[in-house]
Amino acid sequence: MxxxxxxxxxxxxxxxxxxxxxxxxxxxxxxxxxxxxxxxxxxxxxxxxxxxxxxxxxxxxxxxxxxxxxxxxxxxxxxxxxxxxxxxxxxxxxxxxxxxxxxxxxxxxxxxxxxxxxxxxxxxxxxxxxxxxxxxxxxxxxxxxxxxxxxxxxxxxxxxxxxxxxxxxxxxxxxxxxxxxxxxxxxxxxxxxxxxxxxxxxxxxxxxxxxxxxxxxxxxxxxxxxxxxxxxxxxxxxxxxxxxxxxxxxxxxxxxxxxxxxxxxxxxxxxxxxxxxxxxxxxxxxxxxxxxxxxxxxxxxxxxxxxxxxxxxxxxxxxxxxxxxxxxxxxxxxxxxxxxxxxxxxxxxxxxxxxxxxxxxxxxxxxxxxxxxxxxxxxxEPMDQKLLQSTLWRLWKLDHKSNLSSIADDKIKYAADYALQFIDSKTINLFSAPDVSINTKKSLSKLFGNPLEWNFIPVDVTANQGKSIRTIFLSKGNGNVYFFDQNEKEWQQVKGFQLILSPRTIIYGEIVEEISIKDNKQKVVNALHIIDAIMLGGVNVRSFPLSKRLDLCNKFAKALNRPLAVRNSTTVKPVPVRCKELLPMMDLDGFFNNVSINQLSSGTKVLGCDVQSCDKLESKRFYIPRGLLFVRHSQHSMAGSKMSERTLEFGKTFGSRYLWIWTKTSQIYSSAQCFDVVKEDNLVYRMDFDEFVAKFEKD
The missing domain is CATH 3.40.50.12760 (Rossmann fold)
Structure with missing residues (x-):
């Protein structure tokens, strides 16, 4: 036997x-x-x-x-x-x-x-x-x-x-x-x-x-x-x-x-x-x-x-x-x-x-x-190979499926069908809503109410044009990334550059132009800057507080970034991925005090938000902020005699956004710089925000 x-x-x-x-x-x-x-x-x-x-x-x-x-x-x-x-x-x-x-x-x-x-x-x-x-x-x-x-x-x-x-x-x-x-x-x-x-x-x-x-x-x-x-x-x-x-x-x-x-x-x-x-x-x-x-x-x-x-x-x-x-x-x-x-x-x-x-x-x-x-x-020696494998798999904790198999995700052909695994049609309709532009100082108190409930983010894209877009991005993995076209109300594949994101990712962000200058030579590269997120590589983050969502976005971006891939002779040369810095509305002065002044190769001087560069061949890298995007992170209400705070999930934050566009340099002058500026009625100035915040603090 x-x-x-x-x-x-x-x-x-x-x-x-x-x-x-x-x-x-x-x-x-x-x-x-x-x-x-x-x-x-x-x-x-x-x-x-x-x-x-x-x-x-x-x-x-x-x-x-x-x-x-x-x-x-x-x-x-x-x-x-x-x-x-x-x-x-x-x-x-x-x-x-x-x-x-x-x-x-x-x-x-x-x-x-x-x-x-x-x-x-x-x-x-x-x-x-x-x-x-x-x-x-x-x-x-x-x-x-x-x-x-x-x-x-x-x-x-x-x-x-x-x-x-x-x-x-x-x-x-x-x-x-x-x-x-x-x-x-x-x-x-x-x-x-x-x-x-x-x-x-x-x-x-x-x-x-x-x-x-x-x-x-x-x-x-x-x-x-x-x-x-x-x-x-x-x-x-x-x-x-x-x-x-x-x-x-x-x-x-x-x-x-x-x-x-x-x-x-x-x-x-x-x-x-x-x-x-x-x-x-x-x-x-x-x-x-x-x-x-x-x-x-x-x-x-x-x-x-x-x-x-x-x-x-x-x-x-x-x-x-x-x-x-x-x-x-x-x-x-x-x-x-x-x-x-x-x-x-x-x-x-x-x-x-x-x-x-x-x-x-x-x-x-x-x-x-x-x-x-x-x-x-x-x-x-007689050995039941199936039993051996299953036993060792349990012993080594290999007996569960991955939640990030891009091969399985590739079986879902259309981006629209893929997205519906993670978000409903109501959320997709929300993506179509345009920014609300701030065009009069009289509306600041009415729009924002309590400035403690708001953050702002410097943005490069104030209007989608060419490769420069600010919208929702969807990734199936393996380089299959789509953006939501707000005009056509449909998903379009990202083309013209390589954007590498983990599968099962849905983020809100913008493609910006990052500039580096050395020896009077100017180089411009596209980069993805993440503003907010619904899904990050299979993790549903939409209900987290905005600050936590941004912490996870920052971790996500760090994991994805390959800053020197462009120097390797490989076919994969992804654009940089970064996470925006979230700043409190009460700290507008701090933001403007920290932006840099940069001279382009043409001689023009511009504002710049510095970003990290790992390339020793570059002196530094920055992008030009052309406006501020304000988003609401929480809502305060009275519960009896006590004030309560409710943090907002992605949909509420995304739906709350207001865009302050700078069409004139004088809009970002401090109060000390604006003594001889003639203000235009249809523009909002930095001093208007200063007055709004000062009034709130006084009241």
């Missing part, structure tokens, strides 16, 4: 047993700081092509056994090895709905560490704060897809750094999440070569600037080179180095790193792990069940970045520069930390040796099983 297939309980027990051995290292941080001594740490030698003699950090018999077993597979064809690998691995699971198995492995690791790696910590303000992550050498993007899916899409922002070509990111192929918040960056030389020091420096600077100089929360790498011989660690040497360099350069204090490595036998690799152990509160070496047992793959998990000291970052950068400049030399760097330093650190040297010996024994078992599976007499 054949053996019975295993139950869900037995599968869970086997997973727990297989992953029970996690090698971790934590230090007493009160010990003295490590001082780098390049003269004694760095050792140069001839370039190696074998690891057979690397037995300082692994038992010689174990390493010799592994190399012999791997060599015995050299004559087996690739197809047979793949078939045997599937038969010999009881935990061989599919990629499910994700684009690659990399996503499943990261989910497995995330579960092993109690979901503390790929999401914001409990103490953070997750409603306002983005999870920033860096995906290195991760094409086509399975790791990024998992992190974005786990965080609900636009709650996370990824920076992809990988070589163009075979290793390039393909976010358009994501199957369970929206790819819009993954920003692929290819560095100074626009080739994504992660070994190139210029690319690395450019990437570090870019991530730092995009994260408000704090750094990312997570660095992740599940990439690697396919190597058939026994030199994988040697060939991957500079990849290891660059992973460690980025793990100490772009991570904020408290951040984590998930780094896939292979053998860790050479002094060079061990030195990298040593340096990481001094930069993080805890490091672990693990092999999850999703990592195939016959290979040497393992994961280095670094938790809680201790500080942003640049000492190790600069040291590793200089080593990479040497390797890059001498890549064709017959000599190589063999040690980056002296053997004496490592041997004196008994907890660390034991940590490396014990993990290497344990994983070597596991790999020997896996290799023997794989070799046996290449024979005709091999009988695979």
């Amino acid at each position: 054949p053996p019975a297939k295993q139950t869900a309980e037995q599968i869970n027990a086997r997973v727990a047993e297989a992953q029970s051995q996690i090698y971790q290292l934590e230090y007493d941080r009160s010990t003295s700081k490590v001082v780098i001594e390049p003269d004694t740490w760095i050792q140069i030698g001839h370039r190696k092509n074998t690891i057979a003699d690397e037995t300082n950090f692994c038992e010689a018999a174990l390493l010799d056994n592994i190399l012999q077993l791997k060599s015995s597979l050299d004559e087996v064809n690739v197809q047979q090895i793949r078939k045997s690998r599937l038969m010999s691995n009881p935990f061989e699971v599919s990629k499910g709905e994700f684009m690659t198995r990399a996503a499943i492995k990261i989910a497995n690791l995330d579960a092993m560490f109690d979901w503390g790696l790929c999401q914001l910590s409990d103490g953070s303000d997750s409603e306002k704060e983005l999870l920033y992550f860096v995906d290195i050498f991760g094409g086509p993007g399975g790791c990024s897809e998992y992190i974005l899916w786990r965080n609900g899409g636009w709650n996370a922002k990824g920076f992809g750094f990988t070589t163009k070509g075979d290793y390039e990111f393909q976010p358009e192929m994501f199957r369970v999440g929206a790819p819009e918040t993954l920003d692929s960056f290819y560095g100074h030389n626009d080739n994504g070569n992660i070994f190139d020091p210029d690319n690395i420096r450019d990437f570090i600077d870019y991530v730092t600037q995009q994260t408000d100089n704090l750094g990312a929360h997570l660095v992740i790498c599940d990439g690697g080179f396919y190597v058939k011989n026994n030199c994988q660690e040697i060939i991957s040497k500079q990849l290891y180095l660059c992973l460690a360099l980025l793990a100490v350069s772009v991570i904020r204090p408290g951040g984590n790193a998930i780094l896939k490595v292979f053998d860790l036998y050479t002094p060079f690799s061990v030195g990298l792990v040593y340096i990481l152990s001094k930069c993080y509160a805890r490091i672990s070496i693990v092999k999850p069940v999703t990592s195939r047992p016959a290979n040497s793959e393992r994961y280095l998990i670094c938790q809680n970045r201790l500080n942003c000291d640049r000492t190790f970052s600069d040291y590793l950068y200089s080593i990479n520069r040497v390797l890059w400049d001498h890549k064709h030399s017959g000599c190589d760097i063999q040690h980056i930390v002296s053997a004496e330093v490592i041997e004196k650190d008994t907890p660390f040297s034991n940590f490396i040796r014990n993990s290497n010996n344990y994983l070597a024994r596991c790999q020997i078992k896996g290799l023997k099983k794989l070799i046996a599976a290449t024979t005709d007499s091999y009988k695979p």
Whole structure:
């Protein structure tokens, strides 16, 4: 009688047993700081092509056994090895709905560490704060897809750094999440070569600037080179180095790193792990069940970045520069930390040796099983694959659907039908209502009543013309964005520039012209400025208070923005996405005091609202405000003897808007500047608002 297939309980027990051995290292941080001594740490030698003699950090018999077993597979064809690998691995699971198995492995690791790696910590303000992550050498993007899916899409922002070509990111192929918040960056030389020091420096600077100089929360790498011989660690040497360099350069204090490595036998690799152990509160070496047992793959998990000291970052950068400049030399760097330093650190040297010996024994078992599976007499272990998959999916919390699948959204062909999933016809009719223009000061008190109930927003678009429009925008994802044509009362596809928004998004905004000037040269680019929102990437925000809606819009815009995409030779060059600043009506003077005066290349001087620019080739960037849009955020009423306040949802706020258009410069003069201005009856002036606010404060 054949053996019975295993139950869900037995599968869970086997997973727990297989992953029970996690090698971790934590230090007493009160010990003295490590001082780098390049003269004694760095050792140069001839370039190696074998690891057979690397037995300082692994038992010689174990390493010799592994190399012999791997060599015995050299004559087996690739197809047979793949078939045997599937038969010999009881935990061989599919990629499910994700684009690659990399996503499943990261989910497995995330579960092993109690979901503390790929999401914001409990103490953070997750409603306002983005999870920033860096995906290195991760094409086509399975790791990024998992992190974005786990965080609900636009709650996370990824920076992809990988070589163009075979290793390039393909976010358009994501199957369970929206790819819009993954920003692929290819560095100074626009080739994504992660070994190139210029690319690395450019990437570090870019991530730092995009994260408000704090750094990312997570660095992740599940990439690697396919190597058939026994030199994988040697060939991957500079990849290891660059992973460690980025793990100490772009991570904020408290951040984590998930780094896939292979053998860790050479002094060079061990030195990298040593340096990481001094930069993080805890490091672990693990092999999850999703990592195939016959290979040497393992994961280095670094938790809680201790500080942003640049000492190790600069040291590793200089080593990479040497390797890059001498890549064709017959000599190589063999040690980056002296053997004496490592041997004196008994907890660390034991940590490396014990993990290497344990994983070597596991790999020997896996290799023997794989070799046996290449024979005709091999009988695979009985396993109900559907039960295995469903059990592991529950264990790793993968058993729920994404709410942001743009592939599913593409099935709804027409924008009008798509919009009706989220809003009703009454709301769509509201979109057709034009702004109410303020054209007489006599109406200010009647229009606004209580100025404490109102905010204002500077706008560039006072009348829709060409690409410059202020209206409602709808996104189906994958670049399919529509705007509501108020004249035709229908949805029109955005054309003429690339506007990238997450699917299931409905926002109110304007396409403005942003201007940058340097060396008397003027550049104008279109940008989307968000004013308000109904849906943000599948999240219904319409009933939130206006201030909260704008906080979420700001987070949404930060996640989507790819400010330097125009410098990459890619087909996707989206326009910038920003969120308007919401200002109280009582602070009109503060707004006018903070606007800048800019001189265009023509010599004309104009008002400017400055916006952030991440391009070092630009001095600054601004747009010209041509009016103020006033919107109501709340309504006060008396309830007995007490005053109550009711916040307004999107429809009420949108329906309340008033537009103050500036057709003459004198309209925005302060009272002190207007002593000789002849006011026109059909225009409203800044001093009219000053009088209205002063009267309210007096009353």
